[in-house]
Amino acid sequence: MPAHFGEIDNNQQDTAPTGWYHDVTVIAVSYITDREAIARYLPSGFEPTSVPVITVYYCCNKQVDWLAGHGYNMIGVNASVIFKGKDETLEGSYSLAIWENLTDPILRGREVQGIPKVFADIPDHSERLGTLATNASHFGHKIVDLSIKNLTALSAQEITAMMQSQLGKDHPMACRYLPNIGMSGAALNEVTTFPSESFHREVFVGEGEVDWHSLTWQQNPTQFHIVNAIAALPIISYLPSVVTKGSVNLTLTERPTRVLKV
Secondary structure, three states: OOHHHOOOOHHHOOOOOOOEEEEEEEEEEEEEOOHHHHHOOOOOOEEEOOOOEEEEEEEEEEEEHHHOOOOEEEEEEEEEEEEEOOOOEEEEEEEEEEEEOOHHHHHHHHHHHOOOEEEOEOOOOEEEOOEEEEEEEEOOEEEEEEEEEEEEEOOHHHHHHHHHHOOOOOOEEEEEEEEOOOOOOEEEEEEEEOOOEEEEEEEEEEEEEEEEOOOOOOOOOOOHHHHHHHHOOOOOEEOOEEEEEEEEEOOOOOOOOEEEOO
């Protein structure tokens, strides 16, 4: 961002911006992949979990506080990992890539949190005959199709149990990388974690499916290698997929975004 203009003047806003996303619908499809195949994309300090899981997730974000109520869509890819750092060991997820359809969160996420974000066209999800579906594309060429069907609603007790099962594993991590001027070597290369907190009003479990599209340089010159690498990760078996509806807080004062020591 153009730093010479200074920071955003919060006095121009009705209230100070928060990290709240008040209306979020998530479709998350997970599958077991090959441990060695995913390990090649993890930086130093990371290793895949004993059962290596890829999660492809879509978020339809509405009523975003820091965007003055505007929203955007995203599709991300996480790998289940264990981080063994200098001072701590964390179990969580490593962000391989996130596609978003709005520049503002792409810049903010990359610069402030170190999340590897790129642009794509991502429509709001559709719902037809009990199937929820969405996709991402760039330059008119499909990147990925994502869908879930045969949904079953969870009870309040089941939702609580699901959230309890994730305690101690809610450590989203990424690599904040900036190349040197001229693209030779790294000006900055560090591992970050960026906690958030989700509140689910509704949760559904179903059968998910992911269809990655192989691309050429001519079709997607800046992203084809990313898409093809993820597409090459084998889908050994699908796990139960979920749809959640609720809200998310990305700014936790007690667990701020921070750099991890490798």
